[in-house]
Amino acid sequence: MSLLRMAGLAIVLVISLLFAVFVGDQGPWYFSWVIGTVMIILISGAGAILLDAQMDSSSEKEV
Amino acid sequence: MDLINPTVVDLSRFQFALTALYHFMFVPLTLGLTFMLAAMETVYVVTGRKIYKEMAQFWGKLFGINFAIGVATGITMEFEFGTNWSMYSRFFGDMFGTPLAIEGLMAFFMESTFVGLMFFGWDRLSKQAHLAVTYLVALGSNLSALWILIANASMNVPEGAHFDPDTMRMQFDSFVHVVFNPDAQSKFVHTSVAGYVSAALFVMGISAFYILRGQHKQFAARSFRMAALFGIISTVAVITLGDVLGRMDYEKQPTKIAAIEGLWHTSKPPYEPWILAALPDDAKQENHFEIGVPFVLTPLITHDFNTPITGLHELEDAAGPRIQSGIEAVSALRRYGETHQQADLDVFQAHEADMGFGFLATRHAPGQDVTTLSAEALPQVIEATKPDILPNVFVTFWAFRLMVFLALYFFALFAISSYVSLKNRLERNRLLLRLCLWSIPLPILATEFGWITAEAGRQPWTVFNRLPTFLSASTHSVSYMLFSLAGFAVLYSIFIAAELYLMFKFARLGPEAHDTPQTAPDHLHLGGAASTPAAAH
Numbered sequence: 001m002s003l004l005r006m007a008g009l010a011i012v013l014v015i016s017l018l019f020a021v022f023v024g025d026q027g028p029w030y031f032s033w034v035i036g037t038v039m040i041i042l043i044s045g046a047g048a049i050l051l052d053a054q055m056d057s058s059s060e061k062e063v
Numbered sequence: 064m065d066l067i068n069p070t071v072v073d074l075s076r077f078q079f080a081l082t083a084l085y086h087f088m089f090v091p092l093t094l095g096l097t098f099m100l101a102a103m104e105t106v107y108v109v110t111g112r113k114i115y116k117e118m119a120q121f122w123g124k125l126f127g128i129n130f131a132i133g134v135a136t137g138i139t140m141e142f143e144f145g146t147n148w149s150m151y152s153r154f155f156g157d158m159f160g161t162p163l164a165i166e167g168l169m170a171f172f173m174e175s176t177f178v179g180l181m182f183f184g185w186d187r188l189s190k191q192a193h194l195a196v197t198y199l200v201a202l203g204s205n206l207s208a209l210w211i212l213i214a215n216a217s218m219n220v221p222e223g224a225h226f227d228p229d230t231m232r233m234q235f236d237s238f239v240h241v242v243f244n245p246d247a248q249s250k251f252v253h254t255s256v257a258g259y260v261s262a263a264l265f266v267m268g269i270s271a272f273y274i275l276r277g278q279h280k281q282f283a284a285r286s287f288r289m290a291a292l293f294g295i296i297s298t299v300a301v302i303t304l305g306d307v308l309g310r311m312d313y314e315k316q317p318t319k320i321a322a323i324e325g326l327w328h329t330s331k332p333p334y335e336p337w338i339l340a341a342l343p344d345d346a347k348q349e350n351h352f353e354i355g356v357p358f359v360l361t362p363l364i365t366h367d368f369n370t371p372i373t374g375l376h377e378l379e380d381a382a383g384p385r386i387q388s389g390i391e392a393v394s395a396l397r398r399y400g401e402t403h404q405q406a407d408l409d410v411f412q413a414h415e416a417d418m419g420f421g422f423l424a425t426r427h428a429p430g431q432d433v434t435t436l437s438a439e440a441l442p443q444v445i446e447a448t449k450p451d452i453l454p455n456v457f458v459t460f461w462a463f464r465l466m467v468f469l470a471l472y473f474f475a476l477f478a479i480s481s482y483v484s485l486k487n488r489l490e491r492n493r494l495l496l497r498l499c500l501w502s503i504p505l506p507i508l509a510t511e512f513g514w515i516t517a518e519a520g521r522q523p524w525t526v527f528n529r530l531p532t533f534l535s536a537s538t539h540s541v542s543y544m545l546f547s548l549a550g551f552a553v554l555y556s557i558f559i560a561a562e563l564y565l566m567f568k569f570a571r572l573g574p575e576a577h578d579t580p581q582t583a584p585d586h587l588h589l590g591g592a593a594s595t596p597a598a599a600h
Contacts, residue, residue: 026239026243027242027243027248028248029245029248029249029251029252029304029307030243030248030251030252032252033251033252033255033256036252036256036296036300037098037259039296040098040102040259040293040296040297040300041098041101041102041105041293043292043293043296044099044102044289044290044292044293044296045102045103045105045106045109045289046292047288047289047291047292047481047484047485048103048106048115048285048288048289049106049109049110050288050485051284051285051288051484051487052110052112052285054487055281058487060487062487062488062489062490062491063274063280063281063283063284063287063487063489063490
């Protein structure tokens with residue numbers, strides 16, 4: 001199962017690299033949109049998880 | 064050549080502007096909310112905390128209302144190209160139709176299918192599969208926008224196509240060139256990310272409303288935090304990407320960039336100020352007053368300190384030879400259509416790049432026919448045509464400024480909101496919360512101003528430098544146009560009223576009233592002033 005997962009991730013990695021090489025060359029702003037959107041989602045999600053951590057470690061109920 | 068009634072052209076333009084601006088009230092929220100939902104659901108899948116599922120479901124319901132009305136208002140626009148802009152469709156249909164058809168497939172097949180799965184699949188799909196569906200909805204809605212913007216960009220910067228003198232229409236050379244048109248790229252990223260800003264302020268504003276009322280505090284605090292961070296990065300991106308779009312206009316549409324900057328005369332680098340406010344007078348071709356910041360315009364537009372930016376007067380003067388060359392192109396095209404002689408085709412091809420300027424001159428030629436112009440009449444027609452190459456400076460100038468001023472306001476608002484949220488001090492900053500609430504419509508307004516800048520600045524062309532707007536409309540009667548315009552205005556106003564009613568209703572009800580198919584245990588329920596951090600688990 002873990003071998004299959006590894007193989008799956010490897011395929012995703014190869015596709016991502018091909019995408020980066022091709023689209024990064026032909027369509028740099030399309031590529032920046034993909035990277036930027038992923039970054040925006042991750043930072044936004046990290047902010048929420050940080051809030052959970054802040055709430056868990058604090059006795060204050062203020063938001 | 065009989066010209067289309069100018070009143071019909073103006074009414075066609077007004078109708079398209081009206082329907083497009085109505086439609087675009089819904090689009091930005093769809094573009095941005097889908098990725099916000101994906102972000103919330105990602106946190107749910109990663110952490111397993113049900114509050115994030117409730118968030119995705121509640122904001123998803125508001126997204127659903129917006130999505131349905133957005134699709135309905137968009138469909139009519141696709142038909143308008145055929146009904147009101149048949150000359151344009153005849154000339155440019157090959158180029159415009161393909162991306163439009165792909166957009167239809169994206170919107171109706173991919174997006175709609177996965178939207179159904181997203182709404183009704185919470186109990187039927189695994190967490191991971193549902194998350195994948197949500198991402199596909201986000202991707203589908205943004206790819207829909209991509210194809211529309213590719214179509215729009217091909218009108219602004221017609222690359223990957225040529226004019227065929229036998230069929231009298233623009234034809235595809237390269238699909239890849241059309242898709243990767245630099246104008247399409249910069250337009251798409253700028254527009255899509257502007258949608259993220261709209262969605263972030265929408266979520267932040269409604270969350271602020273709950274915090275102000277002391278309701279659903281844990282839910283609202285998390286939504287606010289995610290939206291603030293989503294918004295601050297998006298705002299930085301939308302400003303940066305706006306600069307990219309400005310560079311594109313500087314290179315490909317100099318009249319638009321000069322109109323945006325209210326630049327009547329070629330700039331004097333490096334001192335030339337960036338005009339903050341002015342009163343451009345299109346009739347007198349001057350600004351009545353100006354307040355500017357010196358040394359800013361040149362680096363802002365050209366990214367260096369030495370390159371002058373051509374002003375509107377100089378662009379107008381430079382159009383003279385192109386108008387004359389265009390008249391020769393149109394005359395050769397007419398002859399070629401009658402004789403099919405290679406010599407006429409050679410003359411046409413020598414002047415083909417200026418063909419649009421020849422079409423532009425038809426309005427001023429005796430009998431609206433530039434092919435029979437006498438040598439005496441030619442200079443007069445050229446002089447009369449030259450001012451036509453300029454867009455409306457007042458509208459373009461102010462639409463751009465209002466968009467920019469709003470973007471800077473969003474940056475400040477998101478920056479302060481992110482800081483206050485990260486410090487968990489939202490409840491103490493009631494003024495900020497009120498500001499967030501009342502700012503909800505502003506990003507929509509900013510995107511509307513953006514479109515007015517782009518489309519008013521493109522005039523007098525539907526296909527830049529190829530086909531003038533006054534030759535693009537259909538030959539309807541004025542009464543037909545007035546009747547259909549009134550119909551659209553009434554119908555779309557009903558749509559807006561329905562959207563606002565439903566949005567207000569469900570936003571006021573809040574997440575507690577959300578009909579969750581898989582009800583969380585009692586201790587997981589959100590909300591009310593009594594909610595505690597533990598309730599989020």
